[in-house]
Amino acid sequence: MAKLKIGIIGAGGIMRGAHMPGWKHVPDCEIVAVCDSHLPTAEAFAKDFGVPADRVFTDHRKLVAVDGLDAVDIGTPNQFHTPAVLAALEKGLHVICEKPLAVTTDEVRRMQAAAKKSGTVLMTAQNMRWGGSAQALRKFADSGALGEVYHARIHAMRRNWLPGKATFIDHAVSGGGPCMDIGVHALDLGLWLMGFPDPVRVSGTTMVNFAKGHDIPGGWGEWDRKLFSVEDFASGFIHFANGATMVLEASWLQHQQESEDFSARLFGKKASVHWPSGDYASVINGALVDGKIRDDAGLKPSHQEEIIAFADAIRKGKASPVPVEQTLKVIAILEAIVQSGKTGKEIVLATEKSALKTSKKKG
Ligand SMILES: NC(=O)c1ccc[n+]([C@@H]2O[C@H](COP(=O)([O-])OP(=O)(O)OC[C@H]3O[C@@H](n4cnc5c(N)ncnc54)[C@H](O)[C@@H]3O)[C@@H](O)[C@H]2O)c1
Numbered sequence: 001m002a003k004l005k006i007g008i009i010g011a012g013g014i015m016r017g018a019h020m021p022g023w024k025h026v027p028d029c030e031i032v033a034v035c036d037s038h039l040p041t042a043e044a045f046a047k048d049f050g051v052p053a054d055r056v057f058t059d060h061r062k063l064v065a066v067d068g069l070d071a072v073d074i075g076t077p078n079q080f081h082t083p084a085v086l087a088a089l090e091k092g093l094h095v096i097c098e099k100p101l102a103v104t105t106d107e108v109r110r111m112q113a114a115a116k117k118s119g120t121v122l123m124t125a126q127n128m129r130w131g132g133s134a135q136a137l138r139k140f141a142d143s144g145a146l147g148e149v150y151h152a153r154i155h156a157m158r159r160n161w162l163p164g165k166a167t168f169i170d171h172a173v174s175g176g177g178p179c180m181d182i183g184v185h186a187l188d189l190g191l192w193l194m195g196f197p198d199p200v201r202v203s204g205t206t207m208v209n210f211a212k213g214h215d216i217p218g219g220w221g222e223w224d225r226k227l228f229s230v231e232d233f234a235s236g237f238i239h240f241a242n243g244a245t246m247v248l249e250a251s252w253l254q255h256q257q258e259s260e261d262f263s264a265r266l267f268g269k270k271a272s273v274h275w276p277s278g279d280y281a282s283v284i285n286g287a288l289v290d291g292k293i294r295d296d297a298g299l300k301p302s303h304q305e306e307i308i309a310f311a312d313a314i315r316k317g318k319a320s321p322v323p324v325e326q327t328l329k330v331i332a333i334l335e336a337i338v339q340s341g342k343t344g345k346e347i348v349l350a351t352e353k354s355a356l357k358t359s360k361k362k363g
Contacts, residue, residue, distance in 0.1 A: 006030065
């Protein structure tokens with residue numbers, strides 16, 4: 001079996017800390033090139049992961065032109081995802097890219113068209129799908145034990161973990177606040193468990209309640225109040241074509257006892273389930289039943305499993321483990337929440353229905 005040759009674009013925190021341990025578990029693969037706009041970061045990465053000095057770049061266009069490359073793994077700040085993804089797809093490379101794949105549906109559609117043309121795997125790095133609890137809940141939902149899901153409650157709520165780097169709080173680089181940064185995780189997970197129904201109407205709002213001056217101490221340190229140009233709280237209400245509804249809340253700063261509440265509660269006609277606890281509630285023969293769906297799959301950390309799934313899809317010619325059609329629905333909802341907040345109106349996505357169609361290949 002020929003070695004999979006991988007190029008890295010954006011060699012920062014998530015790449016080193018989460019993706020690289022995943023690549024270690026992929027047999028017969030080699031990191032052959034690295035690009036980071038900050039040269040010392042690219043050089044340090046090359047040294048640590050054995051990339052030859054003549055394959056270290058600061059421009060992703062040079063990296064995607066490297067001979068013999070099979071795939072790229074992208075971990076740049078959000079606004080630099082699109083040019084890197086498109087350049088790689090145009091060269092016929094497979095792509096895994098950090099979330100959010102892009103911060104507008106226009107960009108996701110361009111990627112979708114490019115991936116269709118190249119026929120390669122384009123995967124959004126929605127690692128939370130590979131958590132043990134998520135996998136167990138998905139099996140439970142797929143068995144029909146939940147029944148028809150008519151409502152979902154999605155939380156991505158942090159007490160005081162605001163990522164203070166400019167690349168997260170400056171809208172020009174991040175393209176959004178907690179809605180895009182962490183709402184994307186919980187929303188993707190909830191939709192995935194629901195089987196990706198078509199969103200048709202969205203209302204929502206974004207606010208800055210604390211990030212401009214309130215004294216909630218930053219758990220990850222301070223941030224530049226003047227540069228802060230995104231929301232610190234977002235909420236949305238979503239209607240789906242099948243009649244189901246969803247409430248979404250995302251925040252980096254607020255008064256709550258939990259440091260972090262990343263969760264999805266799905267209400268089905270046979271049972272309700274809660275991710276990540278695995279708690280479920282139902283009725284059997286008139287008796288109220290509470291229980292727990294156990295995570296006993298013995299999976300590796302979710303970021304590692306996602307990299308393994310990406311490599312496996314490439315090797316076996318399988319569909320993307322996180323198809324772009326699904327990501328299009330996720331980003332359409334998040335984009336509409338922000339748009340609704342700006343206009344004060346409900347956003348109708350029904351006209352986009354054909355573009356938002358669920359992928360026939362099951363993710
Ligand atoms: N899935 C998760 O759990 C998770 C966690 C954190 C971050 N992320 C995502 O990962 C991405 C990166 O976040 P991070 O925390 O690693 O940030 P980071 O700042 O630690 O790393 C980003 C790296 O990209 C480099 N870079 C910036 N612009 C570039 C460009 N145009 N071309 C090449 N390199 C460029 C930077 O120099 C930096 O080294 C973001 O999209 C973020 O949303 C995902």
